[in-house]
Amino acid sequence: MRMTAQRKAILDALRKLKTHPTADELYEVLKKQIPRISLATVYRNLELLSDAGLIKRLDPGADRKRRYDANVEPHFHVRCTVCGRIGDVKISSDFNVHEVITDTNNFVVEGYSIDFWGLCEKCAGKMSKKGG
Ligand SMILES: [Zn+2]
Ligand SMILES: [Zn+2]
Numbered sequence: 001m002r003m004t005a006q007r008k009a010i011l012d013a014l015r016k017l018k019t020h021p022t023a024d025e026l027y028e029v030l031k032k033q034i035p036r037i038s039l040a041t042v043y044r045n046l047e048l049l050s051d052a053g054l055i056k057r058l059d060p061g062a063d064r065k066r067r068y069d070a071n072v073e074p075h076f077h078v079r080c081t082v083c084g085r086i087g088d089v090k091i092s093s094d095f096n097v098h099e100v101i102t103d104t105n106n107f108v109v110e111g112y113s114i115d116f117w118g119l120c121e122k123c124a125g126k127m128s129k130k131g132g
Contacts, residue, residue, distance in 0.1 A: 001048055001049075001052045006034065006037060006041060006045065007045050007048070007049065009030060009033060009034060009037075010026065010030065010042060010045045010046065010049070011049060011054060011055065011070070013026055013029050013030050013033070014026060014046075014049075014055060014068055014069075014070040015070040017029070017070075018087075018088070019085060019086070019087075020058060020067045020068065020069050020077070020085075020086035020087075021067060021068065022065045022066060022067050022068075023039065023042050023043040023046055023066070023068070024039065026042055026046070026068070027039045027042045027043075030042060046068050049068075050068065053072065054072070055068050055069060055070050055072065056068065056069040056070075056071070056072050057069075058077065058086065061079055061084060061086075063084040065084065067086060071088065075088050075089065075090060076088070076089040076090075076091065076113075076114050076115075076116060077089060077115065077116065078116035078117060078118055079115070079116070079117045080117075080118065080119055080120035080123055081117050081118065081119065082119060082120070082123040082126075083120060083122070083123055085120045085122075085123075087120065089116050097112055
């Protein structure tokens, strides 16, 4: 894959954001920098960068939006149940899932994923202000 100027700008913008943006969200940021860029270009390049393994595509959540992550190291995600924002979750490096499994129904386990959910800082703040 050739690293064009636009592609590089898209990759850099994604690396700066820690919010796991959608193509639309990234486009809003990029068009301030590159006024002639189109949403289709952003989307196509995000797909190419994912295929090349430079970024990660996240599974769409309940909001059906496809989000992207510049952090390709293994890590987990927490999803806000109100606004859909995604954050990274770090867990202790000596966590070993095989130590806590008690039964796999005779399956040979080769991998796993853990999903966290809750409220992001913004939504948690709104909730407490409402005094609920
Ligand atoms: Zn939220
Ligand atoms: Zn992430």
